[in-house]
Amino acid sequence: MPYTIADMHDLDRTDPLARYRERFSLPDGVIYLDGNSLGALPRAVKARMDEVVATQWGEGLIRSWNTHDWIDLPDRVGDRVGRLIGAAPGTVTVADSTSVNLFKALGAALRLRPGRRVILTEKGDFPTDGYVATGLAELMGQGHEVRFVAADELASALSPEVAVLLATEVNYRTGARLDMAALSAAAHAVGALTIWDLCHSAGAFPVDLGAVDADFAVGCGYKYLNGGPGAPGFVYAAVRHHADLRQPLTGWLGHAAPFSFAEDYRPAEGIARMRVGTPPILSMQALDAALDAFEGVDLREVKAKADRLFSIFTAAVAELGLSLATPADPERRGTQVSLRHPEAYAVMQALIGRGVIGDFRQPDIMRFGLTPLYLRYEDVWAAAGILREIITSAAWDRPEFRRRAKVV
Amino acid sequence: MPYTIADMHDLDRTDPLARYRERFSLPDGVIYLDGNSLGALPRAVKARMDEVVATQWGEGLIRSWNTHDWIDLPDRVGDRVGRLIGAAPGTVTVADSTSVNLFKALGAALRLRPGRRVILTEKGDFPTDGYVATGLAELMGQGHEVRFVAADELASALSPEVAVLLATEVNYRTGARLDMAALSAAAHAVGALTIWDLCHSAGAFPVDLGAVDADFAVGCGYKYLNGGPGAPGFVYAAVRHHADLRQPLTGWLGHAAPFSFAEDYRPAEGIARMRVGTPPILSMQALDAALDAFEGVDLREVKAKADRLFSIFTAAVAELGLSLATPADPERRGTQVSLRHPEAYAVMQALIGRGVIGDFRQPDIMRFGLTPLYLRYEDVWAAAGILREIITSAAWDRPEFRRRAKVV
Numbered sequence: 001m002p003y004t005i006a007d008m009h010d011l012d013r014t015d016p017l018a019r020y021r022e023r024f025s026l027p028d029g030v031i032y033l034d035g036n037s038l039g040a041l042p043r044a045v046k047a048r049m050d051e052v053v054a055t056q057w058g059e060g061l062i063r064s065w066n067t068h069d070w071i072d073l074p075d076r077v078g079d080r081v082g083r084l085i086g087a088a089p090g091t092v093t094v095a096d097s098t099s100v101n102l103f104k105a106l107g108a109a110l111r112l113r114p115g116r117r118v119i120l121t122e123k124g125d126f127p128t129d130g131y132v133a134t135g136l137a138e139l140m141g142q143g144h145e146v147r148f149v150a151a152d153e154l155a156s157a158l159s160p161e162v163a164v165l166l167a168t169e170v171n172y173r174t175g176a177r178l179d180m181a182a183l184s185a186a187a188h189a190v191g192a193l194t195i196w197d198l199c200h201s202a203g204a205f206p207v208d209l210g211a212v213d214a215d216f217a218v219g220c221g222y223k224y225l226n227g228g229p230g231a232p233g234f235v236y237a238a239v240r241h242h243a244d245l246r247q248p249l250t251g252w253l254g255h256a257a258p259f260s261f262a263e264d265y266r267p268a269e270g271i272a273r274m275r276v277g278t279p280p281i282l283s284m285q286a287l288d289a290a291l292d293a294f295e296g297v298d299l300r301e302v303k304a305k306a307d308r309l310f311s312i313f314t315a316a317v318a319e320l321g322l323s324l325a326t327p328a329d330p331e332r333r334g335t336q337v338s339l340r341h342p343e344a345y346a347v348m349q350a351l352i353g354r355g356v357i358g359d360f361r362q363p364d365i366m367r368f369g370l371t372p373l374y375l376r377y378e379d380v381w382a383a384a385g386i387l388r389e390i391i392t393s394a395a396w397d398r399p400e401f402r403r404r405a406k407v408v
Numbered sequence: 409m410p411y412t413i414a415d416m417h418d419l420d421r422t423d424p425l426a427r428y429r430e431r432f433s434l435p436d437g438v439i440y441l442d443g444n445s446l447g448a449l450p451r452a453v454k455a456r457m458d459e460v461v462a463t464q465w466g467e468g469l470i471r472s473w474n475t476h477d478w479i480d481l482p483d484r485v486g487d488r489v490g491r492l493i494g495a496a497p498g499t500v501t502v503a504d505s506t507s508v509n510l511f512k513a514l515g516a517a518l519r520l521r522p523g524r525r526v527i528l529t530e531k532g533d534f535p536t537d538g539y540v541a542t543g544l545a546e547l548m549g550q551g552h553e554v555r556f557v558a559a560d561e562l563a564s565a566l567s568p569e570v571a572v573l574l575a576t577e578v579n580y581r582t583g584a585r586l587d588m589a590a591l592s593a594a595a596h597a598v599g600a601l602t603i604w605d606l607c608h609s610a611g612a613f614p615v616d617l618g619a620v621d622a623d624f625a626v627g628c629g630y631k632y633l634n635g636g637p638g639a640p641g642f643v644y645a646a647v648r649h650h651a652d653l654r655q656p657l658t659g660w661l662g663h664a665a666p667f668s669f670a671e672d673y674r675p676a677e678g679i680a681r682m683r684v685g686t687p688p689i690l691s692m693q694a695l696d697a698a699l700d701a702f703e704g705v706d707l708r709e710v711k712a713k714a715d716r717l718f719s720i721f722t723a724a725v726a727e728l729g730l731s732l733a734t735p736a737d738p739e740r741r742g743t744q745v746s747l748r749h750p751e752a753y754a755v756m757q758a759l760i761g762r763g764v765i766g767d768f769r770q771p772d773i774m775r776f777g778l779t780p781l782y783l784r785y786e787d788v789w790a791a792a793g794i795l796r797e798i799i800t801s802a803a804w805d806r807p808e809f810r811r812r813a814k815v816v
Contacts, residue, residue, distance in 0.1 A: 027467045034470045041466035049457050049690075057636055058449035059435045061765060062442045065815040070637060072814075097685025099659030100508060107547065123671070128660035128685065131673040135658030139515065139548060148671070173669075222686065228465055229478060229689035250543030251507030252536035259816045261581075261770050263531070263556070265539040277505025277536065278630070281637035282457075283688035357470060362669050406480075407473040408667045 002315045003381060011377040017305055023293045024226075024374040031383045033358040036200060036336050036369030039226030039290070048289035052282060070281050075272060077284055080291045081225065081234045084299065085198060085217070086208030091236050093271045094287065095279035098199060098220050098233035099128045100249070102166075104274055105216040105235055106136055107248035109164045109193045110144065112241065116163035116192070123148040126172045129197055133166060136248075151178060155186045162192040169207070170200035170334030173361045175326040177201075177333050181212045188213065199223060202234070203294065204335045204371075205303035209236060216241075224335075224371065227287030235274050242270050251276035293373060305372035306335035309380045313337055313368065316384035320391050325365055337368045341391075345408065349401035350390045356383045360408050410723045411789060419785040425713055431701040432634075432782040439791045441766040444608060444744050444777030447634030447698070456697035460690060478689050483680060485692055488699045489633065489642045492707065493606060493625065494616030499644055501679045502695065503687035506607060506628050506641035507536045508657070510574075512682055513624040513643055514544055515656035517572045517601045518552065520649065524571035528600070531556040534580045537605055541574060544656075559586060563594045570600040577615070578608035578742035581769045583734040585741050589620045596621065607631060610642070611702065612743045612779075613711035617644060624649075632743075632779065635695030643682050650678050659684035701781060713780035714743035717788045721745050721776065724792030728799050733773055745776045749799075753816065757809035758798045764791045768816050 012018055025041045026032065032040055056064045065071050078092035085092070096104075106119070119133045130146060137144035149157045154167060165187040170177045180196060187194045196217040201207050203224030209217055215238050221231030237245055246267065252258050253275040256266045267273035307330045314324060314337060325338035341347050341364060348360040358368040370380070390396055420426055433449045434440065440448055464472045473479050486500035493500075504512075514527070527541045538554060545552035557565045562575060573595040578585045588604060595602045601623040609615050611632030617625055623646050629639030645653055654675065660666050661683040664674045675681035715738045722732060722745060733746035749755050749772060756768040766776040778788070798804055 025462070025466045027469070030469070032469060038465075038470045038473075040469065041461065046458075046461055049461055050454075053449065053454055053457055053636070053694075054433075057446075058433045061435070061438070061440060061448065062446045062767065063760070063765070064637070065446075066813045069814075096504070096508065097659065097687070099661075099685030100504065100657065103657060126660070127663075127669050127671060127673075130671060131658040131660060131663065134673060135656050139656040141549065220686075228461070229472070230686045230692070231690075232688060233685070248543050248547040249508060249511060250539040251505065252534070252539060253507075255535075255539070259770070261535050263535060263538060265535075265542060277507030277641070278638045279505070280640060280688040280691035282639075282694055283691040284638070286461075286690050352471070359470065362667070405474045406477075 003312055005378065005381065008378040008381045011308070015305065015377070017301055017372050018376070020293065020297060020373045021376065026374060029355050031356045031379045033356065033368040033370070033383060035371035035374070036223050036367070037359055038222055038229055039224060039371070040374050042226050042290045042293040044289040044292045045228065045286050048285055049282070052285045073281065073284055073288065074275060074279050077288045077291070078234060078271065080288065081202065082236070084207070084294060085202050085236070086210045087236050088210060088239065090270050091239060092234050093274050094221065094234045094284060095232050095275060098218050099132050101218040101233045101235040102129060102132045102195070102197070103136055104247040104249050105195050105218055105237070106133055106164060106166065108237065108241070108245050109195055109216055110140070111246050112244060113163035113193060116161055117142070117144050118162045119144060119146045119164050119166055120154065120157055120162045121146060121148055121166040122151050122154060122168065124171065124173070125168045126199065129166055129168065151176065154178070154183060158186050158190045158192060160190050162187070162190060164193050164195055166195045166197070168197035168199065172200055173325065173365050173367070174338050175333045175336040184212045184214060200334050200336070205306070206299040214238060221287045225287065226290040226293060228283065228290065230283065231287045232280060232284055237271060237274065245273060247274060249276045253277060297373065302372045303335065306370040309370045309372065309375065309377065310337055312377060313380050313384045316381060317387055320388060335370045337370065339366045340364045341366060343396055345404065346396040346401040347390060350396035351387060353401070354386045354390070356386050411720055413786065413789065416786040416789045419716070423713065423785070424709055425780050426784070428701065428705060428781045429784065434782060437763050439764045439787045441764065441776040441778070441791060443779035443782070444631050444775070445767055446630055446637055447632060447779070448782050450634050450698045450701040452697040452700045453636065453694050456693055457690070460693045481689065481692055481696065482683060482687050485696045485699070486642060486679065488696070489610065490644070492615070492702060493610050493644070494618045495644050496618060496647060498678050499647060500642050501682050502629065502642045502692060503640050503683060506626050507540050509626040509641045509643040510537060510540045510603070510605070511544055512655040512657050513603050513626055513645070514541060514572060514574065516645070516649070516653050517603060517624055518548070519654050520652060521571035521601060524569055525550070525552050526570045527552060527554045527572050527574055528562065528565055528570045529554060529556055529574040530559050530562060530576065532579065532581070533576045534607065537574055537576060559584065562586070562591060566594050566598045566600060568598050570595070570598060572601050572603055574603045574605070576605035576607065580608055581733065581773050581775070582746050583741045583744040592620045592622060608742050608744070613714070614707040622646060629695045633695065634698040634701060636691065636698065638691065639695045640688060640692055645679055645682065653681060655682060657684045661685060705781065710780045711743065714778040717778045717780065717783065717785065718745055720785060721788045721792050724789060725795055728796060743778045745778065747774045748772045749774060751804055753812065754804040754809040755798060758804035759795060761809070762794050762798070764794050
């Protein structure tokens, strides 16, 4: 063990992010290393939900669409998300799930590249991206091909037949991070557009969509943004595409004048044309309140702390001989640790039984999310110690740990 | 005035639905006649949201997908909605907006009628239905035509080239109700499928999708179902279509084994294949709690009371010479009263200023929703009296009532 608990206490004491932990409500007896799957509860959410339910809905009723400006909530929350991902005001809106947002972005992107037939994406990415792309290609019936290649082959697979590079910056299983700037430049060099899936990026570390000249992006509200289970996702479109942007889910709230109830669809100006139907206000208000937890936070410090947590955790379990699925180079990864074990599912269940919550990903991956706003150095150190005990004593080797839950 | 306040008190005293009013939290000083736009707050929602936020999310964290069975919530809430619309268990799921659900249902329906090119719909329906249909037709690029005809021409416009009859049972502006049984039979007689938009039906009066042999249906969670602002919508598909149902929004939660993270999309069995991405759990939990307000309620009694409220309201304003846009025949309408006035917007603002909340619809319609679970006879009688005062004194004729709000 290269570190002691005293080292951890020192690190926590001098941690510039330590003060943000009190912005979260965390259960006793749990070390939560799954904030990359469902973020912890920000304290501000409870008061907001009370107010939204009792006052805005209960008292204000329909009037709150105006008086509490529910109607602009998607774009207002979008701008707040935008500040975390380097997106200019007016380029991000929040609503629908990531999958639905991806359908919109991809539909819009393909229409901007009518002569091209290839959607290039990474083999082994979170599968909804491939499912949505394949479903859209089939629906359009124009012979679009979804081409899956390994991460390190994406750049060389870019060619003038590629309409869109659809790529997730950080792989959900391994935590490996693509070079968004280089791939964006390479895509643009052959005339292709980019759609970046930021599900494991937004709120985890600095992202600068403007600097990398991204065309479109989508992402998740309930992971590092802590918006609550099933929080709506976000979608970004660069300003240069707004005028010509036509997305295929033409619902009434994306209309230029939704309350004119005109027969013909006329898209709203700007990012608002990415809206479809009435958005889930309660879930979106929770996300808006959750974003308060990022006020004053420097995401460079978040990434730096995540990297130190990574080093401490991996050093503490190094002797176990588990294979590290996550790149050792901090520049080439997000903020998770993925370790392989042939009985990863059972080991994770044993960990959860001891109060250390991470998750399992097929076929052999234990995934630990590092969320510096509410994780202490001592937490990660303790979690590693419990993992060591479980592995060395084979405490995972019990039938109840092998029984699969519905959601794994 | 054909009625007195004493008559109203008598009616309220003997009303079998009167006891359900206490299931709702209603603001003082307001008569709420807009439950057809945003339903009032059911009391059960507050406690549920407290528990979901603090316990399920805050304490349970990611584990609640299993321990609180979030994963099956869409289909569980779907079955509860299904009981209100005559849908068999396993045929309704809840998630996404009505617009997105319509896209799925229409995409699936068109695929089931590959040789046909016409989507028949009503001119003057809520426009999102036409927008979505037009957007989908354009995306598919197979020459589908969205044919808009007047309500009374729908039956005669059915022909063997019609793939889908897409119709809203109750028109949002007028409250006129289509004959769902007759139109469904006529559609089937020419081999067309039906998609029924139940936004102004579900929870308002008895609907029996099984009896009319409906193919697909969609509807809204935040109007008569009282699920809160932007509550997720629902989608229904008849069992006979499940095996062949392919809908175009192929997201990971519609996969047969979402947690296998398989590369190829394989649709789930049954209605679960209408799922797309992670649903907004907070908003869906609110809808689930809201549905408690329907426990033990007989929707035939709800419609009967709505019809009596309709008679009282219209009789009380009859002398004003306002034109009634809603059919007088109870069988041919839903549960709203729509009245025309050349200055309908200003009149409605004046009403709202007096605590009577209805809404305005272009170009000249004042819309009053009748929601018998939380409206008393005396409320509707009082509202009519205030409308009479405003019209007879021209109290609406002031600049502040003519200034349009963002949402109207």
